[in-house]
Amino acid sequence: MLNQIDKHRQKRHRKRLEAKIDAAALVVGISCEGSNPQLFNLINAMLEELPAQVRSKIHLYGIDSGNCKNAFKNLGDKILSDYGVPLYYTAIEQQKDLPNHYFAIDVLLVSEDNEQGLTAAKSALSFGGVVVAKSKLAAKINLNIKDRLRISDKQCAMELSKHIAALSTQRRKFDCALAS
Numbered sequence: 001m002l003n004q005i006d007k008h009r010q011k012r013h014r015k016r017l018e019a020k021i022d023a024a025a026l027v028v029g030i031s032c033e034g035s036n037p038q039l040f041n042l043i044n045a046m047l048e049e050l051p052a053q054v055r056s057k058i059h060l061y062g063i064d065s066g067n068c069k070n071a072f073k074n075l076g077d078k079i080l081s082d083y084g085v086p087l088y089y090t091a092i093e094q095q096k097d098l099p100n101h102y103f104a105i106d107v108l109l110v111s112e113d114n115e116q117g118l119t120a121a122k123s124a125l126s127f128g129g130v131v132v133a134k135s136k137l138a139a140k141i142n143l144n145i146k147d148r149l150r151i152s153d154k155q156c157a158m159e160l161s162k163h164i165a166a167l168s169t170q171r172r173k174f175d176c177a178l179a180s
Contacts, residue, residue, distance in 0.1 A: 015100060
């Protein structure tokens, strides 16, 4: 019989296999609701700033409700041709489907500092992932998870790339589920 940590690892493996993501990849999730061209420009600039050895491990994972499909497609085409970084995109039809995607993601970039952003951040953290968010959002998470929460208030590719590079050395912690 599998324990909870092993079950999470299995779900992670299945989700990555389904998305054709290498097991050794650092999966950076992008949570986007509504068109946000600045976010996509920031992601592109962040990839430019990353050291080549880190960038070569990155696989982006875009999640939204379908509103940003074209923007994700354009980003995916650009980063694949410019940097060799693949992007997997999924449109979530129902909120209940969202948690399964967090198993595949190592780091979630949350651009919204509203209720949807907070829900996304808490969900990603509860699945053992790391979250990069604005301090306004991070202040609403009253948990001792500082090692898995990074603050990025400014739209700065250099700052974001430093967070991603530092996080590329950390392993997922499936045993640190959040208390509500």
